[in-house]
Every structure is written in structure tokens, then in C-alpha cells.
Amino acid sequence: MTTLGAAGLGGAGNQVVELLTAELVADAIVRRPTRVYVHTRYDGVTARVEVRDDSPAPAPPEAPRSWAIVDAMASCWGCLDAPGRTGRTVWFEVPADD
Numbered sequence: 074m075t076t077l078g079a080a081g082l083g084g085a086g087n088q089v090v091e092l093l094t095a096e097l098v099a100d101a102i103v104r105r106p107t108r109v110y111v112h113t114r115y116d117g118v119t120a121r122v123e124v125r126d127d128s129p130a131p132a133p134p135e136a137p138r139s140w141a142i143v144d145a146m147a148s149c150w151g152c153l154d155a156p157g158r159t160g161r162t163v164w165f166e167v168p169a170d171d
Contacts, residue, residue: 076113077090077113077115077120081115081117081169082115082120082169083170084170085170086120086167086168086169086170087120089146089147089167090113090120090122090167092142092146093122093142093143093146093147093165093167094111094122094124096139096142096143097122097124097139097143097163097165098111098124099139100124100137100139100140100163101124101125101126101128101161101163102126103137104126104128104130104161105128105130106126106127106128106160107127107128108126108127109124109125109126110123110124110125110126111123111124111125112125115169117169118168118169119148119166119167119168119169120166120167120168120169121164121165121166122164122165122166122167123162123163123164124162124163124164125160125161125162125163126160126161127159127160128159128160128161129159129160132154132161140152140163143163143165146167147165147166147167148166148167148168149165149166150163150164150165150166151163151164152164
């Protein structure tokens, strides 16, 4: 991603972040939100991306395909569905290349 690349994240780490972010944004759009937000942070060691939507749709009974991809490629990840609130936030972390 351009922002993380400008901050110093390059190589395979940047490519993994681009792929996983695209997967999660696509998943969020399927939920038909009004808006999708992407927040990034890079501390020189780890990139963290959060993709949040404001969809009032309930969580589907099965995990989206994108979560399997994130699980396979990210060092850690999670999903925050807040009870009583609309939307979902899915986050992941990817280490910088050595």
C-alpha cells in the first residue's frame, strides 16, 4: 500500500498487506455498508490494518472466504463484532521483511 510503503514497509510484507486489505474490503462491500474504513499503522516492525464497515447486517453463519486467506498469511488477526452496534472490524498484522 502506498501509505505503508512510504513509511518504509516494502517487499513481500507490502504485497501481503495489499492482498489481505483487498480481500477484507471486498468482504465488507458484500455486507452492503454505507461506508468502509481502512486504517493502517506501521511501527517499523509490524504493519497493522483494520477494515471496518458500518453495515447493519448480522454476521453470516459461516466465515467469509477472505478470513481463511488472512489466517494463512497474517501473523495474527481478529474480528470485532460489537453486540448492539452495527458494523464489523477485521484487523490483521504482518511483519516487515528482514
